[in-house]
Each structure stands twice: as structure tokens, then as C-alpha cells.
Amino acid sequence: MNDVWERVEPLLRQVERPARYVDREWGVVRRPDAGYHVALMYPDTYEVGMANQALQVLAARLSTLDDVACERVFIPWVDMSAAMRAHEVPLFTLESCTPVAEMDMLGITLPNELTYTNVLEALDLAGIPLRAHDRGETHPLVVGGGPCSHNPEPMAAFFDAILVGDGEEALLEIVASHRASMAAGLSREESVRALAGIDGVYVPSLYLVGDDGVVRPVDDAPARVTRRVLADLDTYVSPTCPVVPYADVVHDRATVEVLRGCSRGCRFCQAGMVYRPVRERPADSIVRDAIASLRCTGYEELSLTSLSTADHSQLEEVLRRLANRLEGTGTAISVPSLRIDSFTVPLARLLGDGRKAGLTFAPEAGSQRLRDAINKNITEEEILTAVDQAFTAGWRRVKLYFMIGLPTETDEDVTAIAALVERVFATARAATPPGERGGLRVAVSASTFVPKAHTPFQWDGQLPIEEVRRRQVLLRQAMPRKGVELSFHDAGSSLLEAVLAKGGREAAAGVEAAWRAGAVFDAWSEHFSLARWIEALASAGIDAAAYAAEARDRHGALPWDHIDSGLSSAFLRAERERTDRAETTADCTFGECTGCGVCPGLGVDVVVAGGERRG
Amino acid sequence: MAEGFRLRVCFRKAGRLRYLSHLETGRAWERAARRAGLPYAVTQGYNPRMKVAFGPALPVGTAGMREYLDITLTRFVPVAQVQEGLRASIVEELAPVECGYVSPTEPSLASRLTIAEYEVELERGVPPQELERSLDALMRTGGLETEHKGKQKFFDLAVVLPKEPEVMSDAGRAAVRVWVRMGPHGSLRPETFMSAAIGPGRPVAVTRTELFIEDEQGWIRPL
Ligand code: SF4
Numbered sequence: 001m002n003d004v005w006e007r008v009e010p011l012l013r014q015v016e017r018p019a020r021y022v023d024r025e026w027g028v029v030r031r032p033d034a035g036y037h038v039a040l041m042y043p044d045t046y047e048v049g050m051a052n053q054a055l056q057v058l059a060a061r062l063s064t065l066d067d068v069a070c071e072r073v074f075i076p077w078v079d080m081s082a083a084m085r086a087h088e089v090p091l092f093t094l095e096s097c098t099p100v101a102e103m104d105m106l107g108i109t110l111p112n113e114l115t116y117t118n119v120l121e122a123l124d125l126a127g128i129p130l131r132a133h134d135r136g137e138t139h140p141l142v143v144g145g146g147p148c149s150h151n152p153e154p155m156a157a158f159f160d161a162i163l164v165g166d167g168e169e170a171l172l173e174i175v176a177s178h179r180a181s182m183a184a185g186l187s188r189e190e191s192v193r194a195l196a197g198i199d200g201v202y203v204p205s206l207y208l209v210g211d212d213g214v215v216r217p218v219d220d221a222p223a224r225v226t227r228r229v230l231a232d233l234d235t236y237v238s239p240t241c242p243v244v245p246y247a248d249v250v251h252d253r254a255t256v257e258v259l260r261g262c263s264r265g266c267r268f269c270q271a272g273m274v275y276r277p278v279r280e281r282p283a284d285s286i287v288r289d290a291i292a293s294l295r296c297t298g299y300e301e302l303s304l305t306s307l308s309t310a311d312h313s314q315l316e317e318v319l320r321r322l323a324n325r326l327e328g329t330g331t332a333i334s335v336p337s338l339r340i341d342s343f344t345v346p347l348a349r350l351l352g353d354g355r356k357a358g359l360t361f362a363p364e365a366g367s368q369r370l371r372d373a374i375n376k377n378i379t380e381e382e383i384l385t386a387v388d389q390a391f392t393a394g395w396r397r398v399k400l401y402f403m404i405g406l407p408t409e410t411d412e413d414v415t416a417i418a419a420l421v422e423r424v425f426a427t428a429r430a431a432t433p434p435g436e437r438g439g440l441r442v443a444v445s446a447s448t449f450v451p452k453a454h455t456p457f458q459w460d461g462q463l464p465i466e467e468v469r470r471r472q473v474l475l476r477q478a479m480p481r482k483g484v485e486l487s488f489h490d491a492g493s494s495l496l497e498a499v500l501a502k503g504g505r506e507a508a509a510g511v512e513a514a515w516r517a518g519a520v521f522d523a524w525s526e527h528f529s530l531a532r533w534i535e536a537l538a539s540a541g542i543d544a545a546a547y548a549a550e551a552r553d554r555h556g557a558l559p560w561d562h563i564d565s566g567l568s569s570a571f572l573r574a575e576r577e578r579t580d581r582a583e584t585t586a587d588c589t590f591g592e593c594t595g596c597g598v599c600p601g602l603g604v605d606v607v608v609a610g611g612e613r614r615g
Numbered sequence: 616m617a618e619g620f621r622l623r624v625c626f627r628k629a630g631r632l633r634y635l636s637h638l639e640t641g642r643a644w645e646r647a648a649r650r651a652g653l654p655y656a657v658t659q660g661y662n663p664r665m666k667v668a669f670g671p672a673l674p675v676g677t678a679g680m681r682e683y684l685d686i687t688l689t690r691f692v693p694v695a696q697v698q699e700g701l702r703a704s705i706v707e708e709l710a711p712v713e714c715g716y717v718s719p720t721e722p723s724l725a726s727r728l729t730i731a732e733y734e735v736e737l738e739r740g741v742p743p744q745e746l747e748r749s750l751d752a753l754m755r756t757g758g759l760e761t762e763h764k765g766k767q768k769f770f771d772l773a774v775v776l777p778k779e780p781e782v783m784s785d786a787g788r789a790a791v792r793v794w795v796r797m798g799p800h801g802s803l804r805p806e807t808f809m810s811a812a813i814g815p816g817r818p819v820a821v822t823r824t825e826l827f828i829e830d831e832q833g834w835i836r837p838l
Contacts, residue, residue, distance in 0.1 A: 005631075013676055018634035024706055026646065244646060246632075246639040298646030298704070300665070329649075330657040330664055 001032065004089060005097040011083040019247040020046035021080065023094040027243040027297065029059075030095050034069035036179055038062060039093050039103040039140070041073040043110070043118035044523065049074045050243070051251035053305060054109060054146065058167050060239035068175060071095040071103070072243070075118045078521070081125060091125035100126035103140040105178060107171070108159075110148035113500035114493060114523035116155055120515040123158065130512060132160045132205060137188050141178055143195075145171075149202070150227075150274050151453035151560040153215070154500050154507035156204035161195045164202060164563055165228035166260075168236055173198045196221045200228030207562065209505050215562040224564040231604045233260055233279045240292040244299070253301035253334070254293040258286050258318070262307035263588045263596075263606075264339075265375045266364070267575055268406060270452035271307055274565045276598040278589045280609040283314040287321050294331060301332045309335040310342035311589070313610030319350040337362065340378050343386040345393045358397030358441070359390050365406060366417030372582040373408050375575070380420065384427045391431035397441040398428065404471050404488075405449040405463035407579055414471050417446070418478035425483055443485045446475060448494035452501050453560040454567055456575035461549040462498040465491050492530035493522065498548035499537060504559035509540035568597030589613050619656050619666075619687040621719045622697060625712040625838055628679040632708035633822075637672035643709055644669075644684055651700035656687040670724040670826055670837075671731070671797055674804065678822040681712060683724050683837055691716075715838045730777060730827040730834055733793045733805040736820040741813065743784040746791065750780050753812040761807050768801065775803045777829075796829070 012018035040059060042049030049055070055072075062070040071093035076084060084090070090099040100106060106128070108119055120130055123142070129135050132142065144155065145163040152162045163170050174195060181191035196203040206221040217223055230236075238256045245252065261278040262271065290302055302322070309315065322333055333351055340361045348359075363383055365371045371378065387398060402417050425442050432440055448468050451460045463471070468491045479486050500507060514536035521527040537544045552558065554573055571594075578585060588594050589606055590613050599605055628640055635643070645665050648655055657663040666687035673679045692700075694714050701711045721727070737746075753759070759770045778794040793805045809818050827834035 009631075012634055017636075018675060019636065019639050022631040022634050024631050024708055026643070026650070026704075026706060246635050246643050248638070248642075295650070295652075298649035300645070300649070328657070332662075 001037070001096055001098045001102055003097045004092050004099060007087065007089045008092060008097060011080065011087060011089065014083055015079045016077060017247060020074070021076070021094070023097070025243045025245055027241050028095055029063050029070070031069035032096055035067040036105075036175065037069045037071065037098070037103045038105045038107060038175065039071050039073045039100050040107045041100075041109070041122060043108060043115040043122060044075055044521075045077055046074040046245070047247055047249045050245045050247075050249040052109065052111070053255050053257060054167070056239045056242040056255075057236075057257075058107070058171055060242070061168055061172060061236065062175070065172065065175065069095070071098070073100055073106070073122070075122055075521075076125070078527070081121065084125060090127050091122055101128055101139060104182070105175065106140045106142045108142065108144050109146035110144055110155060111146055112523070113148065113154075113497045114528075116500060116511050117515040117519040117522055119155065119158060120512060121520045124515075131157050132192075133157075135160070135188065139188075141188075141192065143174060147271065147274075150270065150563055150565060151501060151503070152202055152204065152563065153505045153559045154503040154511055156202075156505055157508040159204060160192045162202045162204065163200055163228065164225055164565075165200050166230040167228070168230050170198060170200050170228045174201065199226060201225065202563065213504065213557040213559065215505070215559065224562050226564040227274070227566055227602065229566070229598075229602050229604050230260075230279070232607065233257070233281045234285050237285070238281070238289040238293070240289055241296040242293075244297045251303065252299075253303050254290070254297050254299040255303045255305050256286055256290045256293060257281065257306060258304045258309055258312050258315070259306040262311070264308060264311075264377065265575075265585050265587060265594070267373075267375045267456040267579060268364075268403065268449060268452070270455050273455050273567055273572075273596075275307065276566065276596060277604055277606040278311075279604075279607040280312055280314075282609040283318050283321070286318050287325070290322055291325055294326070300330060301334060302326075303334045303336065305336055308339055308342075310338050310347065311613065313608050313613045316347065316350070317610075319347070323350060340386045341382050343390070345389050348390065348393070348395075358399060359386075359395055360399045360401070361386070362401040363420065364401065364403050365409075365413060366402065366415070366420045367413045369582050370406060370409060370413040370416075372584050373579045374406055375578075375584050377584055377587070380423070383420070384423060387424050387427045388431050391428045391440075396432065396436065396439045397443070398424065399443040399445065400424065402444065402446045403449050404446050404475065405468055407449075407457055407460045408582075409471075411471070411474060414474050415478040417444075417475055418480065421484055422480045425480060429483075440483055441485065442483055443487070444479070445487050445489065446472070447489035448491050450494055450497045450501055453558070454563075454565045454572070456572045456579060458558065458572065459552040459554045459576065461551040462495065464545060464549050465495050468494075490525060490528070493525075493528055495530065495544060495548050496522065496533050499542065499544050502547065502550075502559070503542075506540060507537075507542065510537040510542050513537075513539045564601075566596075566598035566602040568595075568601070571596045619689055619719060620691050621717050621721065622653075622686050622688055622714060623717045623724075623838055624684050624686065624701065624714050625681050626684070626705075627708070627710055627712060628673060628682055630678075630708040632706070633678035634676055636675050637669070640673070640682075640709070641667075641669050641684075643705070647701060647705035647709070648686055650704035651697075653686065653697065653700065654689045654692065656689050668723055668725070670728045671802075673823055676821070678820070680822060680824045681826060682823070683728065683826060685717070685721075685724055687719070713838055717837075724837065727828045728826045728837060729797050729829050731795045731797060731802070731823055732825040732827070733795065734783070734822045734824050735791045735793060735805050735809050735818050736822075737789040737791065737809070737813070738819055739789065741789045743782050743789065746782050746789060746813065749812045750782070750791070753808075754779065759803065759808065759811055761803075761811075770800070770803045774800065776808075780808075792824075
């Protein structure tokens with residue numbers, strides 16, 4: 001292994017925030033003499049990537065293998081990458097400052113479509129050929145995973161293998177398989193092929209896209225790659241000694257994952273579909289891991305994370321026990337966001353600093369009809385009650401998230417957002433003593449609907465960008481001016497997200513062309529250029545606007561049909577049909593199974609730690 | 616109101632971690648104190664925080680051999696025990712050098728520490744005699760005009776440099792020891808001073824080696 005620190009250090013004097021590149025944090029595990037080296041990469045800056053819990057989980061799992069070193073890699077900011085290119089310094093790992101190209105494996109998580117060009121940037125900086133078929137015997141295996149693995153095609157060409165689903169066990173199997181192949185002296189091609197034998201691993205080179213758009217294996221690889229699911233989250237402890245960054249990272253706190261999955265069933269939400277079933281961790285384990293983690297890291301804040309933490313059947317017990325244990329230590333406890341219907345003042349009080357931070361709710365749609373159509377099972381009354389209680393109890397700020405362009409949305413639904421916000425504002429105002437009304441804030445954030453694979457809306461198109469903009473104007477005009485701050489998520493990046501979220505293998509050429517034209521850090525508005533992307537996609541034969549807007553045949557082939565998330569397409573179709581009738585579907589953790597197919601299909605079950613959930 | 620026990624920690628910021636900012640260093644130390652299980656006091660109010668205060672900020676890229684922080688403890692813990700606990704709770708590059716208790720009524724470190732001693736290491740090949748000459752020439756002008764982010768600033772060298780800089784020519788390396796007085800007039804960065812003396816781009820490493828309290832008796836160490 002070559003330590004390139006001597007060449008990195010001179011660059012640090014000319015770049016912003018050098019702490020990103022120096023390593024030496026508390027909690028770093030260093031294994032220079034290991035027999036096998038894995039680099040785990042999050043395709044964004046250090047500050048964003050260090051907050052990623054999945055990588056912490058995987059690093060903790062890998063650390064149980066004595067002879068394996070696991071090192072971190074992030075994308076250098078543009079000043080640093082320019083300096084690295086100018087001085088021919090390759091992309092390096094943090095722990096040992098080794099060129100990434102010298103690793104045995106490079107694991108990359110794909111958190112969202114706007115990080116795709118960062119992956120190419122990293123491969124290029126590392127000196128690893130972008131396309132899997134151009135790589136030689138000495139290059140590391142490039143293995144992907146994470147949320148975007150559910151539609152891997154746009155990035156398939158750049159990966160040797162992609163893991164679909166939970167990685168706790170699968171990653172260790174991948175490492176074991178590669179080590180065995182190395183020991184047996186197998187070629188790169190043979191080693192990659194061997195990975196296809198692991199459940200949940202998709203090896204793109206073993207599949208071809210037919211004229212009908214269906215992705216099929218060329219030989220004995222499985223016809224469909226079935227998502228890996230960890231049946232019992234309690235099999236492994238939550239990572240209690242993660243690396244503690246010096247830099248001010250996005251979520252700079254200790255985290256304990258309290259449950260995985262969410263079956264509330266919001267029809268636009270990919271996470272709510274592809275991480276089923278709900279698996280809760282028991283209260284005892286949560287408290288144990290939380291205390292251990294705070295002790296090991298020294299963090300001043302603890303976050304209980306999941307897709308919907310307030311749904312945990314033992315949350316109040318957990319919060320009470322933690323409050324007891326942490327009294328007098330100045331430790332704050334937080335949850336990522338609360339559902340409106342699970343908000344209660346006592347619960348929010350247990351969350352300490354809540355009043356300062358303000359409340360965050362996501363009604364997503366303004367009218368009851370549309371909320372029913374997307375299966376956001378909350379009523380206006382619940383929203384207003386929660387706001388009234390919160391502001392009576394001293395809260396002064398609330399942030400509301402909405403989406404524009406959801407399937408079946410009409411102009412009335414758009415203006416209904418403004419009407420709802422107006423009533424929220426009036427309720428908040430009435431609950432606030434006259435002298436304190438100056439500090440009252442209602443923030444509204446509206447994003448654009450992006451159709452995602454493995455959801456009931458996977459066949460839908462996205463509204464044309466001109467129409468999105470028209471509805472944004474409509475909303476702005478209808479929105480009360482006083483006391484309400486309205487912001488829109490950039491419709492241009494949502495358009496790109498839609499193209500890549502819906503895209504097939506042909507999109508890879510567009511991603512590569514965009515990166516060659518300079519696209520990187522697309523999630524950072526100052527670096528994003530829609531015009532550049534439209535041109536790049538066009539060079540790959542993709543008309544971005546038409547592609548994003550196209551609605552697909554609900555019985556036809558989809559680019560992700562070979563990825564089996566466990567959801568039955570009949571369920572997704574039925575859910576889509578219920579949308580048109582504005583019919584809701586209940587959460588199976590509060591009542592009966594609603595037949596999504598995941599539990600019987602993947603041989604797992606819902607795990608509710610407290611025995612039952614109360615609605 | 617000054618209650619509790621004020622523990623003063625002298626620590627390093629060295630090696631790669633010289634690239635930490637003041638804020639990052641502070642956060643690292645607060646977390647180390649938590650990991651060490653020190654009985655730290657917290658502030659009153661809705662958002663309680665550890666009662667800790669730091670000495671003058673050290674810029675990103677500048678190392679420190681004897682930096683200081685004060686932390687208020689709710690009960691007395693023997694110094695040796697504190698030191699052992701902290702040493703096991705922080706990385707080597709930020710290791711504690713020594714600890715001790717000071718009076719809880721002491722004015723803050725930031726206001727008391729007014730003299731900083733730096734060692735500026737220069738690129739090899741600058742002959743000591745030439746260095747002496749350039750420094751002398753600059754000192755004789757008596758003042759230094761600097762520009763930072765478009766703002767002009769004038770430093771009276773007799774005020775900001777309480778002692779003549781010393782050229783250290785041991786073991787073939789070229790280094791200069793500079794003493795800077797910090798205060799309401801701002802503080803002169805040793806790099807700025809050296810660039811003014813010998814031209815830009817020469818210093819390769821800057822280390823703050825000591826911090827002193829200046830009073831009638833002279834310069835005293837804070838511990
Ligand atoms: S199969 Fe039934 S119980 Fe399991 S997640 Fe789907 S709806 Fe819920």
C-alpha cells in the first residue's frame with residue numbers, strides 16, 4: 001500500500017475545510033496489515049457522507065472480520081479535485097491515505113440519482129476505468145448498493161456488481177466470495193461471476209436488455225435478483241463506536257436505528273415500499289446501544305432514526321428511560337421527523353429541544369381527496385389539532401412539506417395547499433399569545449413529484465416542467481403572504497431525477513456524457529445545470545422532457561423488472577387503481593396484512609417489539 | 616457567580632490535526648471530556664451546554680504545542696486521574712500536555728492570554744545571515760501595513776512584537792521564533808510578518824509553541 005499523504009498535505013493549504021481530508025478522528029479503525037482492503041464510499045462530500053448511517057452499519061460489520069481493513073472515501077470538493085488533478089494526486093482513502101485503485105474492493109452507496117456523476121468523478125480521480133468491462137485484473141471490484149439499487153440500470157455499466165437490499169450479511173458474503181476467488185487465483189471475470197451466486201447480488205455484465213426492454217440473464221444467472229432482507233434487526237447491535245468527525249457534518253450526532261421499514265403506504269414513497277416489512281428493535285436494545293454509543297463517541301445529541309420513528313411501539317418507554325439515564329448531561333434527543341398523527345405534546349416534550357427547532361410535518365397534499373389518493377392517511381383536523389397543541393405548548397415555528405404534480409392533481413388541489421396553510425397559520429396564531437405573535441413562522445416547502453421504481457406510481461409520468469412552473473406560480477399567488485415563507489425545490493433537478501429514476505440501461509451513456517461535460521455535485525444547486533444535462537441525455541438519444549413525462553403501460557415491461565423487491569406487481573397496480581378512486585389502504589402494522597407480497601415472498605415477517613402498535 | 620472547580624487543560628494541536636479550525640478543535644475537546652466521563656457542569660437554560668472556554672483561536676493549518684481550555688467540573692477529581700482519563704479519550708494529535716485547577720474567579724483565557732510564541736519554519740536554503748538582515752530591515756521600519764479580505768490594517772511593530780524575532784539556525788533548518796502580542800488591535804499572523812520580511816510563499820510550517828499571560832511580573836504560563 002502506498003501512503004500518499006506527503007503529496008496530499010501540500011494541497012491542504014490551498015483548499016477549503018481541510019479537516020475533510022486528514023482522517024485521525026476518534027473511533028477510526030486502522031488495519032494496515034490486513035489481508036483484504038475495502039474502501040466504502042459515499043458519493044458526496046465528507047460532511048454529507050459522514051452522516052450516512054448505512055455506511056456506519058456496514059463498516060461496523062466489516063470490522064468484525066479481523067483480517068479486513070475498511071476505509072472511508074468521499075468526493076473531494078471542487079477546489080480539492082482541481083488541486084489533485086493539477087498535481088496528479090489520485091483519489092485516496094482516509095484511514096491509510098492509500099490510492100483507492102490499490103484497494104481490493106470499492107463499495108459505493110447510491111443514495112439518490114443526483115449523486116450519479118459523483119460516482120464517475122470518483123472513479124476517474126481514482127484512475128479506475130469508468131465502465132466495468134474496461135477494468136483490468138488489478139483494479140478493485142466496484143460494488144454498489146443503497147436505495148438506487150432498486151433501479152440499477154442507469155448505473156449498471158459502471159459497476160461490477162450491485163447489492164439490492166440490506167447489507168449486514170450480504171456484504172460479508174461478497175467479501176468472502178471475492179477472497180475465495182483471489183485465493184483460488186480466479187480471473188476478474190470469474191470472480192465477478194461468482195458474486196452472482198450470492199442472494200441479492202446483481203451482476204450487470206451477466207444480463208442483456210432485449211428489444212422488448214426486458215433485462216434477461218445471458219446464462220445461468222438468476223432471472224430475477226431478489227432483495228436481501230434482514231429478518232431480525234436485533235441480530236446485530238447498532239454501531240456504537242462510529243467515527244466522530246471534527247468537521248461540522250450534516251447530522252453530527254449519535255444515532256441508533258430503532259426500526260427499519262415503514263408500511264404507512266404512501267404511494268409516492270419508494271422507501272416505504274422497498275424496505276418492508278417493518279422490523280422494530282426492542283426497547284432494551286435501543287436503550288443499551290444509545291447509552292453505549294454516547295459513551296463511546298462523546299456526542300451531545302442522540303437521534304433515534306428510522307423512516308417513521310414515532311411509529312415504534314415502545315417509543316415513549318424508550319424516551320423515558322433515556323431521559324432518566326441522561327439527566328444532567330446536557331444530551332438532547334431527537335427524531336428525524338414526526339408524523340402529524342403521532343404528534344402529542346408529551347411526546348414532543350420528551351424530545352427536549354423541540355420548541356427551538358420547530359415542528360416539521362409533511363401533509364404532502366392540500367386537499368383531503370389528494371391525500372387519500374396518495375394514501376397519506378391524515379386528516380386536516382389532525383393537522384390543525386397538532387398545530388394548535390404545539391403552539392399552545394409554546395412552539396412558534398412549523399415547517400410543512402408538500403409535493404406538486406402528484407398523479408391525479410388538479411388546480412383545485414394546488415390551491416387547496418394555500419387554503420390549508422392559511423388555516424394552519426390562523427390556528428397557530430390563535431394559539432399564540434398576542435405578545436409573541438411576532439416570532440410566529442410557518443414555512444412551506446414544495447417539491448416536485450418524481451415517479452419511483454417499485455411504487456404504485458412507477459408507471460406515471462412526471463408533469464412537464466412548464467406545467468410544474470405554472471402550478472408553482474398558481475400556488476404562490478394563492479398562498480397567504482403574511483407570516484408564511486414559501487420555497488420550491490428546483491423543478492429542473494426533479495426533472496433529472498425523474499429521467500434517471502425511470503431510466504433503463506441506455507441512460508448510462510447520458511450520465512457519462514453529462515459528467516464529461518462537467519456535471520458533478522448535481523445535488524448542489526450552484527453546480528447543477530439542467531441545460532448541460534439535457535444536452536448530454538440528448539447525445540445518448542434521450543429526450544429528457546419526453547422521457548420524464550411518459551406514462552407507461554401498467555402491464556408492460558419496466559427497466560427494473562429483474563429486481564425483485566418482494567412487492568407483487570398486482571399489489572402495486574391495485575394501489576394505483578385505488579389512487580384514481582381516492583381510496584386509502586391501511587398500515588399493516590396496525591391491523592391486517594394488506595397483501596403487498598413482501599412477507600410471503602421474502603420469507604420474513606413484521607416485527608413489532610411491543611406486541612402491538614396503537615394508532 | 617463562580618461555582619465548581621475550574622480545570623485548566625494544556626493540550627496540543629499537532630500533526631495532521633493542525634488543519635482543524637478553532638471550532639473543530641473545540642468540539643473535539645468537548646467530546647473528549649464527555650468520553651472521559653468528567654463531571655462537567657452544564658449551563659442553565661433550555662439548551663444546556665458544557666461549561667467550557669478556550670484560549671485564543673489557532674488558525675487552520677497552524678499547529679499548537681501548548682494550547683489551553685478551561686472546563687468547569689461539579690466535583691473535584693484528582694489531576695492525575697483527569698489527565699489519565701483525557702489521554703485515553705482523545706487522539707494523540709490533540710493529546711493533553713498537563714492539567715491543573717485554577718481559581719474559579721480567574722478571568723477568561725481568551726482575555727488573559729495575550730502573548731503568543733511562534734516557530735515559523737522556512738523553506739530550506741534561506742541562509743541565516745540573509746534572514747537576520749531582512750528581519751532587521753523590517754523591524755527598523757517600525758510598522759507593517761497588511762491587507763486582509765480587502766481591509767487595510769496597520770500594525771505598530773513596537774506594540775505587536777514584544778520581543779525581537781530570533782533566527783534559529785540549528786541542525787541545518789531555517790526557522791524563526793516570533794513573539795506576538797494579541798489584543799484589541801487584532802493580532803499579527805506570523806506568516807504575514809515573515810512574508811513581509813522575506814517575500815511571500817516562504818514559510819512551510821507555523822507552530823504556536825507557547826501562550827503567556829502578561830502582567831507586572833512579566834510573562835507567566837497559565838498553568
Ligand atoms: S406482506 Fe402484508 S404484513 Fe407484510 S409488509 Fe406486506 S402488507 Fe405488511
